[in-house]
Amino acid sequence: MAAQVSARGLKRYQDDRFGMFVHWGLYSLIGASEWVMFHDRYSVAEYERLAERFNPVNFDAKELARIAADAGQRYLTITSRHHDGFSMYDTALSDYKITSTTFARDPIAELADACRDHGIRLGFYVSVLDWHHPAYRETFRRKNGLVWDEYVAFLHGQIRELCTNYGDVGEFWLDGYWPVSWPWLRFPNWFVPGGDLRLEEAIELIHELQPDAVVMNNRHSPPAAGEDVQGYEGDVPGDNTNLVNGTPPLREALETCQTLTASGYGFQRHDHHYRPASELLTMLVRAAGAGANFLLNVGPTGAGEVPRPARDRLAELGAWLRVNGQGIYGTRAGTLTLSDPASADPPAIEGVATTVNPETGVHYVHLLDGRAPTTIYAELAAGEHADSARATLLHDGEEVDAEVRGDGDSVVLTVPSERRGGLATTVRLELA
Numbered sequence: 088m089a090a091q092v093s094a095r096g097l098k099r100y101q102d103d104r105f106g107m108f109v110h111w112g113l114y115s116l117i118g119a120s121e122w123v124m125f126h127d128r129y130s131v132a133e134y135e136r137l138a139e140r141f142n143p144v145n146f147d148a149k150e151l152a153r154i155a156a157d158a159g160q161r162y163l164t165i166t167s168r169h170h171d172g173f174s175m176y177d178t179a180l181s182d183y184k185i186t187s188t189t190f191a192r193d194p195i196a197e198l199a200d201a202c203r204d205h206g207i208r209l210g211f212y213v214s215v216l217d218w219h220h221p222a223y224r225e226t227f228r229r230k231n232g233l234v235w236d237e238y239v240a241f242l243h244g245q246i247r248e249l250c251t252n253y254g255d256v257g258e259f260w261l262d263g264y265w266p267v268s269w270p271w272l273r274f275p276n277w278f279v280p281g282g283d284l285r286l287e288e289a290i291e292l293i294h295e296l297q298p299d300a301v302v303m304n305n306r307h308s309p310p311a312a313g314e315d316v317q318g319y320e321g322d323v324p325g326d327n328t329n330l331v332n333g334t335p336p337l338r339e340a341l342e343t344c345q346t347l348t349a350s351g352y353g354f355q356r357h358d359h360h361y362r363p364a365s366e367l368l369t370m371l372v373r374a375a376g377a378g379a380n381f382l383l384n385v386g387p388t389g390a391g392e393v394p395r396p397a398r399d400r401l402a403e404l405g406a407w408l409r410v411n412g413q414g415i416y417g418t419r420a421g422t423l424t425l426s427d428p429a430s431a432d433p434p435a436i437e438g439v440a441t442t443v444n445p446e447t448g449v450h451y452v453h454l455l456d457g458r459a460p461t462t463i464y465a466e467l468a469a470g471e472h473a474d475s476a477r478a479t480l481l482h483d484g485e486e487v488d489a490e491v492r493g494d495g496d497s498v499v500l501t502v503p504s505e506r507r508g509g510l511a512t513t514v515r516l517e518l519a
Contacts, residue, residue, distance in 0.1 A: 089312035090291055096299030097315060100257065101340055102417045103161035103208070104375055105408070107401075108260075108344055108384035109151070110166050110212075110352035113137040113173045116389035118356025124171045124218055125277055131219055134171065135183070142189040146391025148197035149204070154385075154393055156205040158401035159408030161416070162257040163202055164210035164382065165195065167249055169353075170263060172219025176252075180244045183219060194391075199253040208257030210300070211249045215242060215284055216263035216277075224276050235282035246289050250296035258316075259293050260382075261286070261304040268307065287313060303342055307331040310338055316380075319343040323373045341379035345370055347386075347397050354386035354394070361396040364403035365456065368510045371404065371415070372453045376440030378420030407510050411481045414451035414513040418442035423450055423516075424466040428499075439463065450516040452478075452500060454507060465498040465516070472496060473518040480506060481513045489516060 092100070114121045116137050124134050155163050168174045174184035176195040186193055195209075202209045217223045221231045222238035250256065264286060269279045290302050290313040303316035310317050317338040321329050324336050324343065345367070350358040367383065374381040383404075385397045408415065421441025426434035438458030442451045452463065467473060476498045478489035488501040502514060 089287060090294035091313060092294065092301045092315040093298045096301060097340060099208075099299070100162075100301045100316070100380065101419070103257075104380050104415050104418070105158075105160050105371060105404075106162040106164060106210070106258075106380060106382045107155040107158070107160040108164055108212070108352070108382045109387065110169065110354075110384055111387045111391075112166055112169050112175055112353065113141055113171060114169070115143075115354045115387060116141060118354050118389070120351045120355070121166075121169050121171070121353035121386075122351070123353075125274075134219070138173065138183070138188050140189075141185070141389065143194075143387075143389060143391030144190070146190075146194055146387070148194060148201040151198065151387075151393065152201035152205040152207055154398055154401055155202075155207055158405040159412060160207065160383070160401075162208040162210055163198070164212055164258050164260050165198065166212040166214075167195065168214055168217070168245065169212070170214045170216055170218055172214075172217040172223075174245070176249075178245055178248055180241055180248070181220075195253060203254065208255065209253060210256060210258030210260060212260040212262060213242075213246060213249070214263045215261055215286065216280065217242075218277060223281070225281055226276055228281060235280075239282070239285055242284065243289050243292065246292060247296070250293060250300075256297045256300040259297075259300055259302045260318075261302065264304060264306050266306070266308065287311070290314065301340060307334075309334050314338075316340045316342050319379070321345055323370065324377045324379050336378070339378075341374075341377065342382055343370070343374045343379050344382040344384060346384045347400060352384050352386055354388050359396070361400055364400050364407075365510050367400060368404055368407060369455045372442075372455060372511060373440045375415050375418055375442050376421045376453070403510065410509070411511070411513040413444075414442055414453060414481065414515070417446070418444050418451065421450070422468040422471075423452070424468075425452070426464045426466070427460045428462055428464055429460060433464070434466070436460070436463070441465075448518070450518070452514040452516055454502060454512040454514070456511075457504075459502075459512075461501060461503055463500045463502075465500055466493075467496050467498070467518070471518075473498065475519045476500075477517045477519075478502075479515045479517075480508075481515055482508045487514065491518075
């Protein structure tokens with residue numbers, strides 16, 4: 088049986104619930120997309136010239152970790168190497184890396200120290216495909232007389248470096264392995280591997296060297312043995328607004344990632360439309376209600392700075408979490424079934440989500456926007472019973488009406504509109 092993350096590592100990951108995704112690389116200089124090398128069909132020689140002027144002098148690892156901590160994010164997963172093949176750390180396996188630029192520093196080493204200082208776990212995005220490596224694309228292998236196993240050794244070697252050089256790791260986020268899509272890809276030379284990536288061996292290596300680190304493989308299909316987290320891009324599990332997210336949850340740990348802008352993950356020079364904090368908070372709360380972590384992406388500029396609108400949105404989320412965080416951290420998917428008594432077809436309801444703390448048994452009912460009704464029916468899970476209920480608003484500590492009905496298996500919760508506050512209103516519901 089394939090190894091999985093430790094019970095301790097799985098629990099701490101699920102308890103964290105909210106993390107920062109960071110996409111940063113040579114593509115940040117262009118400010119178009121982390122896929123710009125492919126989209127604009129850069130040759131390797133053309134793209135390599137970006138490294139000659141990559142000097143992110145404004146990068147401050149302490150500031151980035153502080154932004155994440157102030158936003159209430161408990162872990163930070165950063166691109167160690169994206170599909171363009173440029174390593175953002177001091178790898179010993181390639182000279183195509185940030186420490187070979189004028190910048191010369193290892194930002195991930197600096198970030199590892201800063202994250203420890205702020206109590207944040209550091210994680211790594213790793214691309215398993217590489218448009219730059221001379222042994223990945225068939226065109227290069229034929230030209231250079233290389234074999235596929237030389238790329239596999241490089242990939243596994245980088246994973247070993249990340250496991251051993253930067254202390255405790257919270258997450259490995261693997262990307263670029265999409266076997267369901269390969270038969271339909273029009274550009275196989277750029278994407279389809281030239282042989283077996285031996286990912287099961289790579290994941291075994293991670294679990295051996297970092298037993299508390301979860302592995303999330305963004306495969307767009309059911310997770311394989313050894314993969315601890317099932318991911319959903321831009322979707323709360325079950326929404327399926329993104330066609331790649333059709334696989335139902337098959338893991339205890341789930342994660343959804345989302346961008347701050349609508350255009351992509353890397354810095355977008357011409358996209359000034361940032362998602363409002365209300366939209367981001369709704370996704371965070373609904374993800375928690377579905378039992379999923381929320382990994383919210385920032386794309387630093389080529390100079391290494393987090394754009395001001397991104398910082399502002401994160402600050403708003405952090406302010407809300409400082410008041411209402413107990414309804415998110417340490418919780419699991421809600422077990423209450425909510426309905427609107429005014430609906431013609433219960434249990435239909437909009438604008439609400441629930442979470443539960445499995446250790447305390449406390450439920451949290453989150454009213455997300457103006458669509459949430461004043462009165463809500465909450466049905467307990469099968470076999471559960473309550474004699475009394477106490478409902479408290481987290482934002483002011485005051486109680487609202489909660490009445491047990493239906494022979495103890497239902498609670499009627501009433502939260503008038505004038506009692507609500509902030510981006511969302513969270514009710515702590517204690518049953519006895």
